[in-house]
Amino acid sequence: GIQVEQSPPDLILQEGANSTLRCNFSDSVNNLQWFHQNPWGQLINLFYIPSGTKQNGRLSATTVATERYSLLYISSSQTTDSGVYFCAAMKYGNKLVFGAGTILRVKS
Amino acid sequence: KAGVTQTPRYLIKTRGQQVTLSCSPISGHRSVSWYQQTPGQGLQFLFEYFSETQRNKGNFPGRFSGRQFSNSRSEMNVSTLELGDSALYLCASSFGTENNEQFFGPGTRLTVL
Numbered sequence: 088g089i090q091v092e093q094s095p096p097d098l099i100l101q102e103g104a105n106s107t108l109r110c111n112f113s114d115s116v117n118n119l120q121w122f123h124q125n126p127w128g129q130l131i132n133l134f135y136i137p138s139g140t141k142q143n144g145r146l147s148a149t150t151v152a153t154e155r156y157s158l159l160y161i162s163s164s165q166t167t168d169s170g171v172y173f174c175a176a177m178k179y180g181n182k183l184v185f186g187a188g189t190i191l192r193v194k195s
Numbered sequence: 196k197a198g199v200t201q202t203p204r205y206l207i208k209t210r211g212q213q214v215t216l217s218c219s220p221i222s223g224h225r226s227v228s229w230y231q232q233t234p235g236q237g238l239q240f241l242f243e244y245f246s247e248t249q250r251n252k253g254n255f256p257g258r259f260s261g262r263q264f265s266n267s268r269s270e271m272n273v274s275t276l277e278l279g280d281s282a283l284y285l286c287a288s289s290f291g292t293e294n295n296e297q298f299f300g301p302g303t304r305l306t307v308l
Contacts, residue, residue: 120297128232128283130299173238175297180251181226181289183297185238 089114089178093186100164100193108159108189110174118177119150121159123170124188130173133159164193197222199288199300207306213274216303220267220288226250227269228297229261232283241284244269245291273305281307 090113100106112119121133134141134148136157141148145164150157161168169192175183200219208214220227228251229241240253244263261271267288273280285302289295 118296122299127301128285128304129301130285132296132298135296175238181228181243181245181291181295181297182240182251182253183228183230183238183287184240185230187237 089116089176089184091174091176091184091186093172093174093189095189096187097190098192100191102164102166102193102195104164104193105160105162106164106191108161108172108174108191110157110159110176110186112155112157112176114155114178115152116155116176116178118183119152119157120175120177120183121148121157122173122175123168124173125170133172161191164191166193166195169193199286199298201284201286201300201303203303204301205304205306207308208276209308210276210278212276213272214276214305215270215272216284216286216305218269218271218286218288218300220269220286221298224288224290224298225267226289226291226295227263227267228287228289229269229271230285230287231255232285232302233279233281238285241271276307278307281305 122130138152228243243251263269287297
């Protein structure tokens with residue numbers, strides 16, 4: 088089945104810095120989502136982006152489907168951005184395959 | 196519009212017992228999927244239900260089962276609990292056509308003693 092790899096596994100930033108999180112997937116996909124897991128465990132939807140570029144405030148995402156990767160950009164990071172970011176891909180059916188996540192810590 | 200709800204939020208059981216978790220999808224969504232999250236294995240797909248039928252299944256033993264009702268609410272059951280079943284169980288809902296955006300509930304944290 089499809090494999091999803093995220094990098095880096097850990098990232099420490101100073102407040103105000105920018106960051107880029109990467110997600111590589113091993114096969115063509117029909118769905119690609121980015122999530123932020125809050126401290127209570129809920130997965131919060133950031134982007135549904137099987138291809139192209141989207142922006143939402145300080146966050147933006149780009150998926151290059153032909154090259155099998157997606158990037159999540161966080162600009163002007165805030166302490167509230169801390170947490171775990173997951174990328175998940177779906178090739179067919181309604182089955183998401185998750186990466187291992189990137190743990191982001193933003194220091195004030 | 197209300198999000199995905201899961202009950203209970205926390206559960207403590209002992210080995211050998213069974214447990215039933217519940218998930219109510221977003222109104223209008225017909226697909227419910229279940230995922231298990233553990234520190235060692237990460238987030239793994241359990242199964243998906245659509246129109247009261249199991250449509251996809253992950254690689255979990257038969258102790259893990261589920262069902263879906265006519266109002267799209269879903270339950271999952273784990274029988275003969277093992278210590279390794281301690282995990283966060285998340286359900287996701289979507290419209291159910293292929294490759295729809297998935298929306299997750301807050302999860303049920305199960306501890307097996």
